[in-house]
Amino acid sequence: MSRTASYRFTIGVLPWLTIALLSLPVASGVLGAMAPAFGYLPVLGGDSLTLAPWRQLLEVPGLADMVRLSVVTGLASSALSLGIVVLFLGSFLHTPLYRRVQRWLSPLLAVPHAAAAIGLAFLLAPSGWVARGLSPWASGWQYPPDFAFPGDAWGLSLILGLVIKEVPFLLLMSLAALVQCQARERLTVARSLGYRPLTGFLKVVMPGLYPLLRLPLYAVIAFASSTVDVAMILGPSTPPTLAVSVVGWLNDPALSMHFMASAGALLQMLLTLTALGIWYALERLVVCLSRRWWWDGRRQCGERWLGGMALTTMRLVLGLMLASLAGLMLWSVAAYWPFPRFLPWPPTLHNWQAAADDLIVPVGQSLLVATAATLLSLVLVLGSLEAETLRRRPMRRWAQVILYLPLLVPSVAFLFGLVMMQAQAGIQPGLGAVIVGHAVFVLPYVFLSLAESYRRLDPRWSQQARSLGAGPWRVFLCVRLPLLLAPILTAAAVGFAVSVGQYLPTVMMGAGRVVTVTTEAVSLASGGDRRLTAIFALAQLLLPALGFLLAMLVPRYLFRRRQDLLPRAD
Amino acid sequence: MATKARERKGKGVHRMRDIRRWLMAALTLLPTLSHAYELSDWESVTEAARGQTVYWNAWGGDPRTNAYIDWVAAQVKQRYDIDLEHVKVSDTAEAVTRVVAEKAAGNEDQGAVDLIWLNGENFAAMKQNDLLYGPWAEQLPNFSLTAPAQHPEVREDFTLPVEGYESPWGRAQLTFYYDSARLDEPPHSIAALLEWAKAHPGRFTYPQPPAFLGTTFLKQALLALTAQPKALYAPVDQADFAAVTEPLWNYLDRLHPYLWREGENFPSGGPQMRQLMGDGALSLAFTFTPSAPAAAVLDYQLPPTTRSYVLDNGTLGNVHFVAIPYNAQHKAGALTIANFLLSPEAQARKQDLSMWGDTTVLNMSRLSLSQRKAFATDGRAAASLPPQSLGETLREPDPSWIEPLEQAWRQRYGAP
Numbered sequence: 001m002s003r004t005a006s007y008r009f010t011i012g013v014l015p016w017l018t019i020a021l022l023s024l025p026v027a028s029g030v031l032g033a034m035a036p037a038f039g040y041l042p043v044l045g046g047d048s049l050t051l052a053p054w055r056q057l058l059e060v061p062g063l064a065d066m067v068r069l070s071v072v073t074g075l076a077s078s079a080l081s082l083g084i085v086v087l088f089l090g091s092f093l094h095t096p097l098y099r100r101v102q103r104w105l106s107p108l109l110a111v112p113h114a115a116a117a118i119g120l121a122f123l124l125a126p127s128g129w130v131a132r133g134l135s136p137w138a139s140g141w142q143y144p145p146d147f148a149f150p151g152d153a154w155g156l157s158l159i160l161g162l163v164i165k166e167v168p169f170l171l172l173m174s175l176a177a178l179v180q181c182q183a184r185e186r187l188t189v190a191r192s193l194g195y196r197p198l199t200g201f202l203k204v205v206m207p208g209l210y211p212l213l214r215l216p217l218y219a220v221i222a223f224a225s226s227t228v229d230v231a232m233i234l235g236p237s238t239p240p241t242l243a244v245s246v247v248g249w250l251n252d253p254a255l256s257m258h259f260m261a262s263a264g265a266l267l268q269m270l271l272t273l274t275a276l277g278i279w280y281a282l283e284r285l286v287v288c289l290s291r292r293w294w295w296d297g298r299r300q301c302g303e304r305w306l307g308g309m310a311l312t313t314m315r316l317v318l319g320l321m322l323a324s325l326a327g328l329m330l331w332s333v334a335a336y337w338p339f340p341r342f343l344p345w346p347p348t349l350h351n352w353q354a355a356a357d358d359l360i361v362p363v364g365q366s367l368l369v370a371t372a373a374t375l376l377s378l379v380l381v382l383g384s385l386e387a388e389t390l391r392r393r394p395m396r397r398w399a400q401v402i403l404y405l406p407l408l409v410p411s412v413a414f415l416f417g418l419v420m421m422q423a424q425a426g427i428q429p430g431l432g433a434v435i436v437g438h439a440v441f442v443l444p445y446v447f448l449s450l451a452e453s454y455r456r457l458d459p460r461w462s463q464q465a466r467s468l469g470a471g472p473w474r475v476f477l478c479v480r481l482p483l484l485l486a487p488i489l490t491a492a493a494v495g496f497a498v499s500v501g502q503y504l505p506t507v508m509m510g511a512g513r514v515v516t517v518t519t520e521a522v523s524l525a526s527g528g529d530r531r532l533t534a535i536f537a538l539a540q541l542l543l544p545a546l547g548f549l550l551a552m553l554v555p556r557y558l559f560r561r562r563q564d565l566l567p568r569a570d
Numbered sequence: 571m572a573t574k575a576r577e578r579k580g581k582g583v584h585r586m587r588d589i590r591r592w593l594m595a596a597l598t599l600l601p602t603l604s605h606a607y608e609l610s611d612w613e614s615v616t617e618a619a620r621g622q623t624v625y626w627n628a629w630g631g632d633p634r635t636n637a638y639i640d641w642v643a644a645q646v647k648q649r650y651d652i653d654l655e656h657v658k659v660s661d662t663a664e665a666v667t668r669v670v671a672e673k674a675a676g677n678e679d680q681g682a683v684d685l686i687w688l689n690g691e692n693f694a695a696m697k698q699n700d701l702l703y704g705p706w707a708e709q710l711p712n713f714s715l716t717a718p719a720q721h722p723e724v725r726e727d728f729t730l731p732v733e734g735y736e737s738p739w740g741r742a743q744l745t746f747y748y749d750s751a752r753l754d755e756p757p758h759s760i761a762a763l764l765e766w767a768k769a770h771p772g773r774f775t776y777p778q779p780p781a782f783l784g785t786t787f788l789k790q791a792l793l794a795l796t797a798q799p800k801a802l803y804a805p806v807d808q809a810d811f812a813a814v815t816e817p818l819w820n821y822l823d824r825l826h827p828y829l830w831r832e833g834e835n836f837p838s839g840g841p842q843m844r845q846l847m848g849d850g851a852l853s854l855a856f857t858f859t860p861s862a863p864a865a866a867v868l869d870y871q872l873p874p875t876t877r878s879y880v881l882d883n884g885t886l887g888n889v890h891f892v893a894i895p896y897n898a899q900h901k902a903g904a905l906t907i908a909n910f911l912l913s914p915e916a917q918a919r920k921q922d923l924s925m926w927g928d929t930t931v932l933n934m935s936r937l938s939l940s941q942r943k944a945f946a947t948d949g950r951a952a953a954s955l956p957p958q959s960l961g962e963t964l965r966e967p968d969p970s971w972i973e974p975l976e977q978a979w980r981q982r983y984g985a986p
Contacts, residue, residue: 125849126849126851127849127850127851143773143850143851144849144850144851146772146830146831146851148831148835151835237835237838238834238835334870335870336848336867336870336871336872336873336874337870338850338873339849339850348870350869350870351869351870354869357633358633512660526838526842528841528845529841529845529869529871530845530848530871531869531870531871
């Protein structure tokens with residue numbers, strides 16, 4: 001095979017492999033959960049179709065509460081996050097504050113869900129930092145008060161935990177979308193017609209922005225209504241959310257529970273679909289109700305009040321996040337830290353020394369899995385984007401949906417089916433399965449963060465190289481890759497961070513045999529030693545931070561004599 | 571044999587199953603290499619043990635226990651030339667299941683489990699299904715150091731007679747602990763506990779059954795409250811369950827309103843209860859590992875002023891054991907290790923707070939003065955229980971009571 005042919009072949013195959021990696025696990029996973037839900041799973045002795053698992057599921061005490069809790073927390077946290085993001089963008093898009101917040105986004109986004117949730121739980125618990133700050137001078141508490149938070153029956157702490165992670169995500173997603181829908185131009189026109197900034201944003205920019213935010217937003221709703229790790233840490237326990245219960249049923253030693261767990265996984269899928277349906281209906285309703293308002297020509301609507309609220313909530317979200325991280329650090333160096341005392345003094349290294357041995361294996365496994373999953377995703381993504389350039393047309397609409405597929409279908413549903421299929425096929429759970437499981441979730445993020453830079457690369461560089469006689473491989477390896485090194489490394493760091501934060505794929509595909517910092521942190525959070533929990537949560541945070549640091553420093557070192565290749569800090 | 575041993579070390583045990591089946595077929599063609607030994611001639615046992623690799627299936631969930639087993643491995647390598655491999659199981663039932671599967675597959679003398687750490691239900695299951703090698707435990711040279719005549723609990727495991735099928739290793743006892751800076755005088759009986767809780771609402775709780783520690787609390791309260799404690803030492807179907815347990819439910823009905831979160835939520839287990847103690851949310855808690863509060867003080871999880879005690883009429887306690895499956899491949903090595911585990915040196919090391927802190931099964935009066943010295947507690951152990959308190963041990967009820975108790979609790983106080 002000539003070099004050109006091998007290049008064409010590789011580039012022709014990689015997009016299909018990408019589509020396969022994204023869609024096959026999801027599709028076969030859903031099918032794999034379907035069969036046992038109706039009683040068919042020969043390896044466990046189920047060889048006839050029956051509705052018994054569903055009947056068993058419906059008899060579970062508290063099922064209605066679980067379902068209600070999942071739907072309400074999913075929708076409420078998404079609506080709150082969207083509201084905060086939209087009001088903030090509307091009020092501050094044109095100010096320097098927006099730039100400053102923008103700079104905080106990537107690091108905040110790299111904080112894994114579980115670490116943020118653990119930090120928040122430390123902050124808001126009855127013995128947490130907030131209560132310590134108020135005691136005893138304001139509250140009169142000599143001992144921690146006796147209230148259930150986090151873990152309140154309404155799921156308020158769960159909603160809060162989801163919001164502080166979703167706001168940065170939606171903000172980041174809207175960065176690209178704002179450019180795409182020409183927000184600044186729209187806003188300039190509106191301002192020149194006398195609209196106040198927020199009103200102009202809501203009336204003129206939103207109609208163009210929202211359709212671009214829809215898929216990320218749906219991914220947020222799907223995640224929030226089916227999350228397992230965050231709900232385990234912050235959600236109530238009597239009863240927990242449906243997703244948490246399903247994982248519990250799967251881990252039940254009584255094998256007959258697996259059939260019911262399959263039915264539960266399918267119910268989770270229906271539930272997420274319902275949540276998305278409710279959201280869609282609300283979208284329509286908002287459009288209907290606000291049509292008159294769009295055209296009424298009024299130039300302002302409570303600008304100052306809404307702007308102030310946006311600023312306060314954004315500060316609260318960022319402040320909670322930072323205070324949570326600070327709390328984690330304090331706990332990791334705390335000796336005995338009795339209740340109303342605000343700071344653990346004197347600090348000690350004892351906890352880190354004692355944990356050092358326990359950290360080695362989980363950190364090693366996290367590094368291994370994350371590196372492998374990121375490399376796999378990177379190769380596939382580069383192949384797909386290169387294919388796009390080759391064919392000179394952007395991705396089709398259906399391909400975009402496939403990209404979001406692993407983020408839209410509740411992971412507990414399809415991972416569960418994958419595990420069932422694994423058992424049926426006799427494949428051993430372990431590192432290989434975990435790496436593939438991670439790649440399914442890593443790939444979309446790598447793609448989303450690399451696509452813009454890749455598409456914007458000036459095609460004349462490669463044309464020039466070709467005209468000087470370089471083959472397609474050489475052009476790709478010696479011209480395009482170096483030019484794109486910085487964004488590629490950033491995308492890899494994003495993928496690495498996503499992989500380090502994965503809880504469910506690790507637990508389910510590895511059958512508990514693959515231990516990462518995330519699985520350790522989540523299992524410790526349910527009542528283990530706070531100091532050890534904090535150390536694992538910090539390890540979970542430091543690994544992605546290290547990735548981002550490398551992504552920033554490596555190009556600076558390699559291009560130290562080629563400054564113009566570095567991304568400009570605009 | 572060497573191939574087989576190397577093959578076993580591999581972690582992908584299941585993948586190796588086919589290979590193992592072939593190897594087993596091949597091995598049966600060889601003359602059996604069984605190392606002959608006589609239990610009555612201990613020299614012959616340690617001689618046969620030389621060079622063996624012993625697979626010890628022991629729960630691996632606690633880093634302190636694992637560190638101790640690592641120490642044992644280094645010792646037996648040096649003393650007896652035995653390679654000890656710690657197979658870390660997450661639930662002892664896994665190891666039992668493996669032996670059951672081997673028996674079903676007709677594997678009579680090439681078993682993968684040589685030594686197993688167990689007690690209670692798992693021992694009962696193995697003994698009743700003839701899955702254990704023995705009797706051997708009382709022939710161990712060090713067994714007499716446990717003074718079985720004075721300590722019958724080393725011959726009885728949850729009411730089931732041991733009969734030499736397992737060897738005692740350590741003991742556990744329900745131990746209460748409190749912060750002496752906050753509490754002058756903790757309650758010393760189950761009845762006093764209720765009065766104390768009324769005076770200190772929200773400062774006591776117990777883990778939610780079927781968490782092991784929560785069930786233990788139920789058993790302790792039941793033993794103290796019921797009018798027919800003797801019934802608890804016979805199988806549950808020989809007793810009138812409702813009548814025997816009624817005082818317990820009356821008691822809990824009165825206690826729950828004064829518990830942490832008014833008895834609507836319960837901690838998930840001992841670790842969460844310890845965390846609540848460390849936070850100061852609780853004033854009184856309990857554990858089944860007498861040394862745990864002292865160890866937690868060293869780890870800064872509990873206040874330095876933590877103190878431990880047992881209730882006036884004693885608390886539930888039990889002994890944990892090691893046993894050898896009937897088809898174990900390296901019985902001589904397993905016997906040698908079981909004997910080493912009972913040696914004063916190994917027991918003292920085990921009880922050392924900086925190692926594991928598990929209480930010894932040896933009787934101090936059987937030891938020489940210098941041996942006894944090794945068991946002396948140091949100053950840091952103020953939070954742990956004084957050794958003499960461990961005498962006040964109540965026997966575990968018949969295991970058949972556990973399931974009905976947990977079920978009745980769930981029906982009354984379980985998820986809404």
